[in-house]
Amino acid sequence: MQQSERKMAKIFHPLLLFLLINALHRCQSQLVEPNGFRLKLNRINSHDHPFPDTIRPAVTRSYYLFTIDATIGTPSSIKTFIFDTGSSLIWTQCKPCVRCFKQDYPLFDPKQSSSYQKLPPNHALKSFFKRSSSGDFVFNMSYESGQSASGFAAVESLSFAGSKRGSRESIKGVVFGCTNNYQGQFTGNGLVTGIMGMNRSPLSLVGQMGAKAAPRFSYCLPTLKSAIKSTFLRFGSDVSVKWSFQKTRFISSGFSSDYRVKLVDISVVGRRLNLPRGTFPKGCILDVGSAASTLEMGAYTPVLNAVKQHLDRFNLTRAISDPRTEGDLCYRLKPGFKNYATMTLHFEGAKLEVGADNLFRVIGDRFCLALFGSKHLTLLGAYQQQNVRLVYDVANRKLLFGKEDCSKDKA
Ligand SMILES: *[C@@H]1O[C@H](CO)[C@@H](O)[C@H](O)[C@H]1NC(C)=O
Numbered sequence: 001m002q003q004s005e006r007k008m009a010k011i012f013h014p015l016l017l018f019l020l021i022n023a024l025h026r027c028q029s030q031l032v033e034p035n036g037f038r039l040k041l042n043r044i045n046s047h048d049h050p051f052p053d054t055i056r057p058a059v060t061r062s063y064y065l066f067t068i069d070a071t072i073g074t075p076s077s078i079k080t081f082i083f084d085t086g087s088s089l090i091w092t093q094c095k096p097c098v099r100c101f102k103q104d105y106p107l108f109d110p111k112q113s114s115s116y117q118k119l120p121p122n123h124a125l126k127s128f129f130k131r132s133s134s135g136d137f138v139f140n141m142s143y144e145s146g147q148s149a150s151g152f153a154a155v156e157s158l159s160f161a162g163s164k165r166g167s168r169e170s171i172k173g174v175v176f177g178c179t180n181n182y183q184g185q186f187t188g189n190g191l192v193t194g195i196m197g198m199n200r201s202p203l204s205l206v207g208q209m210g211a212k213a214a215p216r217f218s219y220c221l222p223t224l225k226s227a228i229k230s231t232f233l234r235f236g237s238d239v240s241v242k243w244s245f246q247k248t249r250f251i252s253s254g255f256s257s258d259y260r261v262k263l264v265d266i267s268v269v270g271r272r273l274n275l276p277r278g279t280f281p282k283g284c285i286l287d288v289g290s291a292a293s294t295l296e297m298g299a300y301t302p303v304l305n306a307v308k309q310h311l312d313r314f315n316l317t318r319a320i321s322d323p324r325t326e327g328d329l330c331y332r333l334k335p336g337f338k339n340y341a342t343m344t345l346h347f348e349g350a351k352l353e354v355g356a357d358n359l360f361r362v363i364g365d366r367f368c369l370a371l372f373g374s375k376h377l378t379l380l381g382a383y384q385q386q387n388v389r390l391v392y393d394v395a396n397r398k399l400l401f402g403k404e405d406c407s408k409d410k411a
């Protein structure tokens with residue numbers, strides 16, 4: 001039994017500064033995730049000892065999204081990937097390219113790499129791909145709003161910055177997608193060459209590293225205003241957990257490989273909305289590959305109304321907005337105004353305070369609610385994760401988090 005994975009990514013468009021592009025609905029129609037498929041991968045490290053000479057790539061802000069760099073191939077060349085906890089496949093654009101979005105780095109050329117291999121027919125991850133008429137393993141990730149990325153499944157060496165100063169850690173035999181046909185708009189503005197899938201799928205970077213090398217990982221996203229643009233993605237023993245962190249467990253939903261937590265209720269300015277049970281049937285997805293959070297309508301409408309009600313008490317001037325890119329609620333900035341609304345997400349056994357800085361964003365002379373309504377999806381996007389330390393304890397199926405000044409996340 002196989003079923004496609006569905007997910008949505010809402011990505012702020014880096015070109016139209018401060019604007020959001022249309023929601024992307026990722027329906028990975030041909031990237032199949034078999035039911036309950038669990039894999040153990042042996043030794044994908046290039047060392048004689050188990051992997052955790054931990055990698056520690058920088059997580060760098062690129063407008064509203066975050067990227068990580070990796071080198072690929074032998075000889076190696078650098079590529080920049082969108083850091084995405086909400087998808088599985090690692091992919092980058094490859095030569096020869098039928099259709100590619102613009103990227104500043106040269107396309108990866110499999111012919112120039114001695115470590116490149118098409119995915120072999122006996123590979124443990126082959127069932128995630130379709131087979132073309134010529135026998136190659138192929139993929140086509142398509143997006144409801146029209147975009148699609150397709151190409152070959154392949155195996156390569158990837159290397160990342162290591163946790164020891166100046167070190168690099170190389171991982172051999174990483175399965176990735178060599179995209180040679182991308183259709184539709186891409187938001188990378190030339191800075192990005194692909195996506196680094198980090199969800200719970202065996203296909204993702206975390207899945208391929210395995211529970212031994214990546215029992216947990218952690219990051220802390222600097223704010224939009226912060227002078228510090230890069231922090232670190234940490235794995236295993238490089239992750240420290242404070243006793244004060246909130247804890248909630250990951251829940252599963254059908255065939256999904258997303259990191260999901262149970263969302264129970266939401267407060268606005270300290271007042272609980274008492275959302276009915278069943279408002280979030282599939283929980284809340286942690287998706288750093290989405291620029292902003294979305295709430296399904298049963299929660300979005302009451303949140304929107306409560307925020308409006310709060311702000312309307314302050315004689316602010318409502319401003320028009322483009323609902324598709326800016327959201328549904330904007331006001332003119334007012335000098336000295338401080339009574340912005342706040343929101344609390346009540347997870348099972350934990351709560352996340354979303355302060356004004358993570359709830360509103362400034363667009364020109366307006367400030368706008370940085371949340372979007374969705375028919376069926378609730379996800380915690382990057383904007384609402386700023387200045388929060390998040391620890392994905394994959395091995396114990398728990399999310400831990402706490403407030404932190406991410407600009408202090410130094411090597
Ligand atoms: C991938 O799938 C999309 C949507 O189904 C389709 O429009 C596109 O042409 C496909 N790409 C390739 C290369 O087959």
Ligand SMILES: *[C@@H]1O[C@H](CO)[C@@H](O)[C@H](O)[C@H]1NC(C)=O
Pocket residue numbers: 315317
């Ligand atoms: C409300 O705002 C309007 C225009 O923005 C201003 O003329 C008026 O004096 C304000 N009223 C109060 C009570 O602040």
